[in-house]
Amino acid sequence: MKNIREIANLAGVSRATVSRVLNDSPAVNEETRAHVRKIIQEHNYRPNLHARQITSEGNPVVGVVVATTQDPFFSELVSGVEQVCLARENVALLVSEGGDSAETERAAISNFLARGCDGLIVHTKYLPDEELQRFVKRLPNIVFINREVPELLNHCLWLDNFQGGVLAAEALIAAGRRRISVIGALETIVDSEDRLAGVRSVMRREGLTLEERNVFRELSSVEGGRIAMRRLLSAAVDCDGVVAFNDAMAIGALQTIADNGLAAPQDISVVGFDNLKISAFTVPSLSTIDYPVETMAKRATNAVLDMILKKRGTDVVELVADELGSVEPTLIKRESIVS
Amino acid sequence: MATIKDVAELAGVSQATVSRVVNGNSEVKAGTRSRVLKAIEDLGYQPNRAAQQLAKSRELSLGLVVATFSEPFFLSLTASVGDVCQQVGINFVTSIGGQVGESEERAMRTLWDNGCRAVIFHSKYLSDERLTELCAEFSNLVLINRFLPEFEERCVWLDNKYGGEKMVKRLSREGHAAFASINSEFANDDPHARAEGWESALSTEGGDTRLVAEAYGEPTLEGGYSAMSDLLARNTRFSALLVYDDTMAVGAIRALADHGIRVPQDVSVVGFNDSYMARFCIPKLTTLHYPVVQMALEAANVALALMKGGEVTGTAVLRHLPVIIDRQSISSAIGFATGGAR
Numbered sequence: 001m002k003n004i005r006e007i008a009n010l011a012g013v014s015r016a017t018v019s020r021v022l023n024d025s026p027a028v029n030e031e032t033r034a035h036v037r038k039i040i041q042e043h044n045y046r047p048n049l050h051a052r053q054i055t056s057e058g059n060p061v062v063g064v065v066v067a068t069t070q071d072p073f074f075s076e077l078v079s080g081v082e083q084v085c086l087a088r089e090n091v092a093l094l095v096s097e098g099g100d101s102a103e104t105e106r107a108a109i110s111n112f113l114a115r116g117c118d119g120l121i122v123h124t125k126y127l128p129d130e131e132l133q134r135f136v137k138r139l140p141n142i143v144f145i146n147r148e149v150p151e152l153l154n155h156c157l158w159l160d161n162f163q164g165g166v167l168a169a170e171a172l173i174a175a176g177r178r179r180i181s182v183i184g185a186l187e188t189i190v191d192s193e194d195r196l197a198g199v200r201s202v203m204r205r206e207g208l209t210l211e212e213r214n215v216f217r218e219l220s221s222v223e224g225g226r227i228a229m230r231r232l233l234s235a236a237v238d239c240d241g242v243v244a245f246n247d248a249m250a251i252g253a254l255q256t257i258a259d260n261g262l263a264a265p266q267d268i269s270v271v272g273f274d275n276l277k278i279s280a281f282t283v284p285s286l287s288t289i290d291y292p293v294e295t296m297a298k299r300a301t302n303a304v305l306d307m308i309l310k311k312r313g314t315d316v317v318e319l320v321a322d323e324l325g326s327v328e329p330t331l332i333k334r335e336s337i338v339s
Numbered sequence: 340m341a342t343i344k345d346v347a348e349l350a351g352v353s354q355a356t357v358s359r360v361v362n363g364n365s366e367v368k369a370g371t372r373s374r375v376l377k378a379i380e381d382l383g384y385q386p387n388r389a390a391q392q393l394a395k396s397r398e399l400s401l402g403l404v405v406a407t408f409s410e411p412f413f414l415s416l417t418a419s420v421g422d423v424c425q426q427v428g429i430n431f432v433t434s435i436g437g438q439v440g441e442s443e444e445r446a447m448r449t450l451w452d453n454g455c456r457a458v459i460f461h462s463k464y465l466s467d468e469r470l471t472e473l474c475a476e477f478s479n480l481v482l483i484n485r486f487l488p489e490f491e492e493r494c495v496w497l498d499n500k501y502g503g504e505k506m507v508k509r510l511s512r513e514g515h516a517a518f519a520s521i522n523s524e525f526a527n528d529d530p531h532a533r534a535e536g537w538e539s540a541l542s543t544e545g546g547d548t549r550l551v552a553e554a555y556g557e558p559t560l561e562g563g564y565s566a567m568s569d570l571l572a573r574n575t576r577f578s579a580l581l582v583y584d585d586t587m588a589v590g591a592i593r594a595l596a597d598h599g600i601r602v603p604q605d606v607s608v609v610g611f612n613d614s615y616m617a618r619f620c621i622p623k624l625t626t627l628h629y630p631v632v633q634m635a636l637e638a639a640n641v642a643l644a645l646m647k648g649g650e651v652t653g654t655a656v657l658r659h660l661p662v663i664i665d666r667q668s669i670s671s672a673i674g675f676a677t678g679g680a681r
Contacts (some may be wrong), residue, residue, distance in 0.1 A: 015341060016382075046349050069414035072615055079409030086437065093435065095408045095417070222618050251619050258621060281593040282621045 011039045020263035029098065031229045059090045060308045062301065063112035065098045065105070065122045066307025071221075072276045073293060074123070077145065081121055090307060100187065113139055119304035121145060121297065125189040141307040143300040143324065145293070146191065157300050157324045161191050163199020164289040164329035168243045171331050172285060175338040177241030177269050178200055182210065182251055183228040185220040185245045192220075192245050199243050213237070220245055225252025235261055240268060241337075247272035247279050247288055254282065254336065269337040284335035291329065291335070301321040341382035342477045350378035355489060372569065383516045385543030399432040401642055402450030402458040404443065405433060411615060419635030420459060428644060438526055440464040444473065451477065457642040459483055463527050463645070479645040481665065483638045484527065493645075495638040495657050499529050500629045502661040503536020506581050509625070509663055515579035515607060521566045521585045521591055524555040530583055530624035532634070533611065537581050543551045551575045556590075558583060563590025570596050579673050580608045585616035585626055592668075603670035613664050623666035634659050 008015045013036060021028055022035040028036075031067060064081045066074035085091040096112060098105040106123050112120055119141035124132070129149045136142050136155055147156045172180055185192040197213070203210050218334055220222035225244060229252065233238060244250035245338060250272030257264045259270050264270050264284055272288040279286040303323040343361075347354045353370060359367050360375040364592055367375075375622055380385075403420050405413035417433055424431035427485040436443035443462045450458045456485050457479035462470060467487060474480050474490040486496040510518070520537055523530040552575040556566030563586060570595065588610035592602050601623055602608050610626040617624040633656075641655050 040548070069408075069418070070411045070615065072619070075409050075411060077408070079415075082407060082409050082435065086435065093412060097418075124462050206543060248619070251621065254621055255623060276619075277560060278589060278616065279617050281564070282619070283593060283596040285593070 050149035063117040065283035080294040084301035119290035161194035163194035172241035222252040225249030341384040345530040403456035423639035499532035500536040503533040504540040507540035523558040562588030567591035567594035585610035607669040625663035
């Protein structure tokens, strides 16, 4: 790869002249300009692109809203978005936290719209469907990850949480665990309720009941999982298997189990949800439900960019339909359910 | 295109001096100034005038370059700098540096070209030499987690060597003498500085304290796992493990478990960063806390001071120290005779 000095030598001019030709400066006579351009073309010279990547009109700005940035699940989501943005080049990316209420989520999205984002990828837990519809009216180039809004199916990509709950409960049953408790999210959010409904449906099928006193709700974090498991053990609930709302809570539960001199899976089986990268490396490694959020984020981002870039005209709906819709969860079997 | 380095060489001065001349700083002797100006003319050197003009016509903007938005560390950095900008009422622009020096530099230049009056730059891949050139070219460039002697007043950095020393001391206090280490194989500052700290503290401890084995890998879960496996294959005996960061530590602990070695009962482990990996680790990981928020605030203050056209004041805290966070991955070495990893 030639550098500017070599191009200048080949052309028999100064580096400054080459630079002026590249920048279309008028201070170069026509002959020289043509000559230098020829050399540049022959040698496939490409200048250091720094100045050329200034965000000018036409370069899309994409915003992503996640509940928190200090969490591995959302890190994987943002990673998916970022990879696509970087691969497409000249796409600017902004990240904002939606927080833990409808109010904060609304503010995050509104802020992005006010700043003129061209498209958004949004993970929202609290905003009701009607509000999401209103946002899409203002800016059509939005994809919601993990929401299934009947009026906005062309803007939604979601994991079948109910089915995930089913798989988690089935895994425990298959391992012979029938005294099942749930470590659930304190926040009243759709994901948690759908997963719980899936668990309940399996238990009903097995002739078992999931009492409310066997459901321990805490904030969906490692600490929350720790506390919920501690409450479970203190309540002396008869339990040989736990379904946790997500991997973070499951890992917290495993920590508490270890702290109390018990062993998973021998004393209590644990199944998580998300299949975070770390779940393969915990001791014991965590059986979980795969939530391919990074891949989903890439799909959502491609859909949003397609929507943005094809703004003038063509039927985008078909183009993006491939990327959106529902995603099937799968069970990842590791060590924490069965010895 | 002539660079500031070329000008400095031709004029026989430092890059910092060239920078002062270009920016109209009056503290340059007349003779030196004319030498520099002549060199600039001879070489056809073009300072970034376009950006300077653009900046004047726009509202005040502060830029930040981070490697990626997919790691909480960088988002924490971003959020902290963003908070300061919001309080002070200036515009905040971010750019992703990517995984190589060229993209980092490009991201940085994009911010200038977009009118940022100061840029906070987290660079992992550019060489000290190149960063020094950039600091000379851009007088309002602030570095975070790099240290350049020539521009130390613009560097907000974590003393990784000190951190490495702390890790050893914490374990020595529990009676550990046979140490093993796992470090990142990437050739940037942090792994090198941490290892320097390990070496220095180990030799200070004296007695029978020694590093019995070391291994390297990518700074990932898998990298920590395979480095630990390498190390265990060598059949050396150790009771304390120093790891480059929390992520590698989690991988290493998993590898130890696969070999029937328990943490902390058989081997004590210390990580670095206090990232979510440390909190998600089983057992909970003792580590060094990386004071990213304080560093971000400090960098923002330095950048603001430069934007106001001033020199950086003497009150800036540039050198930051990591702090031990005690959790569950360390135990006393007494009883090592029966435990440890062999």
